[in-house]
Structures are given as C-alpha cells and as structure tokens.
Amino acid sequence: MKLKSLLTLATLSIASATYAQEASPLQLSGSVDTYFKYDFAKQPNIKTYFANEQNSVSIGMIDLALKKTTGKASFVGELSFGPRGQAQSIVPSADGESFHIQNLYVNYAFTDKFSMAAGYMGTFVGYEVISPAANFNYSTSYLFGAGPFQNAGIKGTYAFSDKVSLMVGLFNDWNAYQDLNGVSSVGGQLMVAPVEGWTAYINVLNGFHSGGGYGSGTIVDLTTAYQITEKFKLGLNAADYSASDDAGGYTGAALYPQYAFTPSVALGLRGEYFNIKGASGAADAAVTSVTLSGNLKAGGLTFIPEVRFDNDKDLSQSFMKSSGAFTKSASQFSLAAVYAF
Numbered sequence: 001m002k003l004k005s006l007l008t009l010a011t012l013s014i015a016s017a018t019y020a021q022e023a024s025p026l027q028l029s030g031s032v033d034t035y036f037k038y039d040f041a042k043q044p045n046i047k048t049y050f051a052n053e054q055n056s057v058s059i060g061m062i063d064l065a066l067k068k069t070t071g072k073a074s075f076v077g078e079l080s081f082g083p084r085g086q087a088q089s090i091v092p093s094a095d096g097e098s099f100h101i102q103n104l105y106v107n108y109a110f111t112d113k114f115s116m117a118a119g120y121m122g123t124f125v126g127y128e129v130i131s132p133a134a135n136f137n138y139s140t141s142y143l144f145g146a147g148p149f150q151n152a153g154i155k156g157t158y159a160f161s162d163k164v165s166l167m168v169g170l171f172n173d174w175n176a177y178q179d180l181n182g183v184s185s186v187g188g189q190l191m192v193a194p195v196e197g198w199t200a201y202i203n204v205l206n207g208f209h210s211g212g213g214y215g216s217g218t219i220v221d222l223t224t225a226y227q228i229t230e231k232f233k234l235g236l237n238a239a240d241y242s243a244s245d246d247a248g249g250y251t252g253a254a255l256y257p258q259y260a261f262t263p264s265v266a267l268g269l270r271g272e273y274f275n276i277k278g279a280s281g282a283a284d285a286a287v288t289s290v291t292l293s294g295n296l297k298a299g300g301l302t303f304i305p306e307v308r309f310d311n312d313k314d315l316s317q318s319f320m321k322s323s324g325a326f327t328k329s330a331s332q333f334s335l336a337a338v339y340a341f
Contacts, residue, residue, distance in 0.1 A: 027067040029340075030062065032062045032338070033336060033337065036057050037051050040331045041327070041330060043320040046308060046310050049140045060082055060132055063079075072110070073106065074109075076104070076107075077103065080102050084132070085100045103119075106119055114159075118154040122150055126223060126237060128140050128144040132338045138306050139306060142252060142287060143237055143274060146241065146250050148174035148175060148205065152172040153183065163192065166191075169186070188203070188204050202220075202222055203223065204218070204220050205221075206219075221237070234258075239253075243279075254270055264296065268293050274286065288311050291308040293305070294306070300341055304337075308332050
C-alpha cells in the first residue's frame with residue numbers, strides 16, 4: 001500500500017510538472033496616462049484622437065491586459081477605463097458602459113508555423129495604436145484617426161520563415177463587436193523582415209466602415225520601421241482608402257524619425273501629410289502636421305513633452321484663432337505622463 005501511494009504521488013508529480021511546463025503563468029500588463037494640453041490660440045484646435053481638452057489636466061485611461069498560454073492555446077483579454085479607451089476609440093453604445101474591450105480573442109498554434117485567432121482584436125492596420133505606452137508621440141496622427149481601431153473576426157497566420165509571414169482573415173465591420181449586416185470584410189497582412197532591425201507590413205482590408213460616413217471600401221496600408229543604428233530609428237506609415245461609389249476616402253503618409261541620446265532620453269519627430277478625398281467629384285482637402293516629442297523615462301514612467309504644428313490650407317479642419325475667426329494653422333503644447341507595467 002505504501003509503495004502504491006508513492007507511485008501515485010510520483011505520477012501526480014510528473015503530471016503536475018508536465019502541465020507546469022505547458023501552462024504559462026497568467027500575465028498582467030497595462031498602462032495609466034494623464035496629460036496637460038495648451039493650445040496657443042486658446043481654442044480646442046487639432047481634434048485628432050485623444051489629448052483634446054484645452055488648458056486642463058486631464059486623464060487618458062487605465063488599460064489592463066491579461067494573457068495566458070496553455071500548450072498550443074492562448075488568450076488575450078484587454079479592458080480600458082477612461083476617455084481615451086471608451087468613447088474616443090469606439091462608437092459609443094446605447095448601454096453606456098463604463099469600460100471598453102480593446103482585445104478579447106483566443107489563439108491556437110496548430111504548428112510552429114501556422115496559427116489561428118478569433119475574437120475582437122486590435123487592428124493590424126496602421127502604425128499607431130490606442131495604448132499610449134506603445135506610441136512615441138502622445139497625440140495621434142490623422143491616419144490613426146481615419147483607419148480602423150479594432151477588427152473582430154477570425155484569421156490565420158502562416159510563417160514561411162522568421163523573415164516572411166502571411167495573415168488572411170474574415171472580419172466584421174470596423175470597430176464593431178457585432179456585425180449586423182453579416183461578416184463581409186476580408187483582409188490580409190504580409191510581413192517581411194529583409195534585414196536585422198527592419199520590419200515591414202503590407203496590409204489590405206476591404207469591407208464596411210461603420211462610423212465615418214464612407215460606407216464600404218478598400219484600404220491599403222504600409223507600416224514599416226527600421227532600427228538603423230542602436231540610437232536611430234526610422235518609421236513610416238502610408239495608406240490609401242477608397243470608398244465605393246465615389247463616396248470619398250483619404251490618402252496620407254507619416255514619417256517617424258527617432259533618436260535615443262541615452263536609454264532614458266529620446267527625441268522623435270512625426271511629419272504627416274493627410275488628404276481627404278472629395279466625394280462625388282468635390283475637391284480634395286489636405287492637412288499637414290509636424291509633431292516634436294520627447295521621451296523621458298524613469299522606471300515604468302515616461303514623460304512626453306510635445307509641441308505640434310498643423311496647417312490646413314483648405315480650412316477643412318476648422319482651426320480657430322483666439323478671436324474665434326477661422327484660420328489655416330494651429331499649434332499646441334502638451335505634457336503627458338504614461339506609466340506602463
């Protein structure tokens with residue numbers, strides 16, 4: 001009997017050790033951010049997503065992400081609380097939730113090369129993301145605000161090598177938990193890494209854009225970053241969205257040179273050109289923007305002092321002077337504090 005008990009304990013120990021090897025600990029990560037913004041015309045100009053409030057110490061959001069892997073299966077769940085992660089990053093619902101689901105999906109790795117994921121996922125399109133901890137600049141680009149934030153659906157990814165992979169998927173309308181007109185969007189992403197430190201993504205998405213007035217259309221997007229030296233990084237985002245039935249769209253490009261003086265001090269520039277296509281033969285309207293941001297790190301905390309200058313020759317963005325008259329340009333200063341954990 002004693003021997004049987006020892007064998008049972010040994011078997012349970014082996015099983016526990018095997019399971020422990022297959023199951024990773026539950027991982028918790030996220031960020032908290034707050035900011036001050038001052039428009040030099042004392043107006044709420046430059047209405048790109050986030051950091052909109054004028055002459056105010058304001059909050060962004062608290063972002064909480066959970067991740068766990070057991071064997072070949074894994075899941076990601078991410079919730080945000082606060083203006084940046086709620087009404088500013090999804091069409092507000094009639095239910096008036098006090099939170100927003102940023103990610104909620106499961107993934108299964110069938111082989112070392114092929115995996116599939118299904119659920120509500122942060123978009124694969126574009127350079128900038130909702131979480132401020134993953135962006136160098138605190139204010140966001142016009143390209144970010146125009147493109148999708150999330151894509152619910154199912155996708156498969158095949159890695160031909162560590163330098164080339166392909167993702168193909170079926171998705172809901174942009175930024176929608178539920179697709180009321182049926183899953184009808186198709187998209188794909190080709191990743192190439194030609195040399196060490198350089199990665200490029202070519203993204204294509206065709207379907208319905210809920211919120212934005214464009215209806216259905218096709219977006220083609222290039223996102224790439226090259227760590228040229230240990231200190232100097234160069235990023236690029238270029239995209240074109242063409243809506244069906246001559247309903248407009250947009251095209252634009254943003255360049256992101258960044259230089260790290262030390263591991264704790266870096267300076268980055270974002271130069272952007274964004275053109276809104278005129279619908280039904282109307283004239284286009286373009287805006288240019290230059291944003292200079294610093295990143296000052298102290299542990300998990302990053303201070304982001306930032307100055308931004310936008311110019312709109314067509315007055316399509318409705319910039320205003322302190323007198324209330326319309327003007328072609330706007331400028332602002334902001335100081336953000338982002339803590340990532």
